[in-house]
Amino acid sequence: MNALTLWFHKTGSPPTAYRLAGRLMPWCYGVGFVLGLVALYGGLVLAPRDYQQGDAYRIIFVHVPCAWMSLFAYLFMAANAFIALVWRIKLSEVLAMAAAPIGAAFTFVTLVTGSIWGKPMWGTWWTWDARLTSELVLLFLYFGVIGLHAAIEDRRQAARAAGFLALIGIVNLPIVHFSVNWWNTLHQGETVRLLGPSKIDASMIWPLLTMALATHLWFFGSVLARTRIGLLELDGGKDWVREIALATDGAGERA
Amino acid sequence: MNDFLAMGGYGAYVWSSYAVFFIVLALEALAPRATRRRVLAELRGRLKRRSARNEGSGTP
Amino acid sequence: MHWLTTALPLILVAPLLGELLHLAEPLRWLLPGALLLATPLLSLLGAVCVALTVGMHRSGMLLALLVLPLYVPVLIFGAGACNAAQAGLPFLAPLLWLGAALVLALVLAPLACAAALRISLS
Numbered sequence: 001m002n003a004l005t006l007w008f009h010k011t012g013s014p015p016t017a018y019r020l021a022g023r024l025m026p027w028c029y030g031v032g033f034v035l036g037l038v039a040l041y042g043g044l045v046l047a048p049r050d051y052q053q054g055d056a057y058r059i060i061f062v063h064v065p066c067a068w069m070s071l072f073a074y075l076f077m078a079a080n081a082f083i084a085l086v087w088r089i090k091l092s093e094v095l096a097m098a099a100a101p102i103g104a105a106f107t108f109v110t111l112v113t114g115s116i117w118g119k120p121m122w123g124t125w126w127t128w129d130a131r132l133t134s135e136l137v138l139l140f141l142y143f144g145v146i147g148l149h150a151a152i153e154d155r156r157q158a159a160r161a162a163g164f165l166a167l168i169g170i171v172n173l174p175i176v177h178f179s180v181n182w183w184n185t186l187h188q189g190e191t192v193r194l195l196g197p198s199k200i201d202a203s204m205i206w207p208l209l210t211m212a213l214a215t216h217l218w219f220f221g222s223v224l225a226r227t228r229i230g231l232l233e234l235d236g237g238k239d240w241v242r243e244i245a246l247a248t249d250g251a252g253e254r255a
Numbered sequence: 256m257n258d259f260l261a262m263g264g265y266g267a268y269v270w271s272s273y274a275v276f277f278i279v280l281a282l283e284a285l286a287p288r289a290t291r292r293r294v295l296a297e298l299r300g301r302l303k304r305r306s307a308r309n310e311g312s313g314t315p
Numbered sequence: 316m317h318w319l320t321t322a323l324p325l326i327l328v329a330p331l332l333g334e335l336l337h338l339a340e341p342l343r344w345l346l347p348g349a350l351l352l353a354t355p356l357l358s359l360l361g362a363v364c365v366a367l368t369v370g371m372h373r374s375g376m377l378l379a380l381l382v383l384p385l386y387v388p389v390l391i392f393g394a395g396a397c398n399a400a401q402a403g404l405p406f407l408a409p410l411l412w413l414g415a416a417l418v419l420a421l422v423l424a425p426l427a428c429a430a431a432l433r434i435s436l437s
Binding site: 130133134137138140141143144147148151152157160161164165168169171172175 | 363364367368370371374377380381383384385387388391427430431434435437
Binding site: 040044222 | 294
């Protein structure tokens with residue numbers, strides 16, 4: 001067995017993953033938080049007013065990164081669900097299920113901030129246009145995954161069933177992303193592009209991208225935190241978990 | 256400063272959006288702590304019950 | 316089987332109800348047509364979700380939650396086709412989407428059900 005395979009297997013083992021996650025987690029949260037503050041400063045203070053929307057457009061600096069995260073979290077969840085179902089890797093099961101509540105939170109924030117933004121701009125809190133509806137569907141998909149995962153006793157079976165559901169629901173992701181192209185929507189079309197120039201001013205795009213990075217890091221911080229808990233639940237009977245359970249008791253942590 | 260808070264008249268919308276963003280993400284990050292405490296407490300309970308049973312049963 | 320008892324009667328009655336409610340001309344056959352494409356799709360999606368929850372007691376609420384986000388796109392395309400026809404706009408595209416989804420579901424749903432059952436009953 002070569003070094004890479006060995007490393008791969010070791011990292012996949014629950015106690016190692018638990019420890020690694022514990023070390024990375026505070027960094028993810030910390031750097032994410034700092035970057036978030038930088039992005040907020042750039043977006044709220046430095047960036048100029050929009051010629052059309054005035055200062056209301058500044059909602060973009062939270063709305064769009066959350067929207068991107070809602071899709072990214074789902075992809076992360078689905079990819080891990082796929083790995084878990086095909087190769088039966090325990091860590092992937094836990095990672096997939098850890099991503100679900102975080103994705104749901106981001107989707108919720110996307111919908112609410114979008115609604116708040118829509119009120120002054122479109123004159124309405126909600127409309128059943130393609131993008132809004134498909135994003136709402138995404139929220140319900142997340143709820144379904146979380147609900148199914150909670151409803152099954154055996155943790156591994158729960159993760160596999162909920163992961164399967166997540167994979168079925170993945171058809172919604174292209175619908176959300178391309179909805180502004182495929183339908184006549186009230187929602188704005190693409191302005192930020194991955195390949196090629198974006199239709200947004202430089203002073204506005206850097207806080208946007210910085211916040212996107214910040215939310216990614218925050219996401220990973222949360223995923224690691226929830227993964228640690230998931231690993232504890234999964235390996236409840238094992239020695240390494242027992243040590244941790246008894247150690248925290250000794251440290252005076254109240255139950 | 257007042258201009259900053261007023262956000263060109265859109266203050267209520269902008270600040271409530273940012274508030275939702277912060278509050279939801281903060282809650283989302285804090286929630287695992289409570290879960291972790293609960294999971295560990297349950298595990299400890301199970302361990303204590305098991306060790307009590309083993310001590311109690313003794314010889315078959 | 317499920318479809319024969321729940322959806323087929325609806326499809327057969329739809330033109331008559333349309334007559335009763337003075338439904339516009341293209342919809343007279345479009346509505347039953349869209350239902351014909353959409354309802355089997357709903358049954359197939361429902362079957363996959365039921366396969367996921369088969370072992371549970373009182374899975375009703377959860378089942379509704381699982382099935383809802385999968386049903387919404389079907390509803391959007393079906394109702395979209397009918398709305399477009401009422402407004403005099405072209406309505407073929409949503410019908411084609413429904414048709415494509417139906418064909419995919421006919422092929423994949425049995426496999427998905429089998430996989431879901433294997434997971435639920437493992």
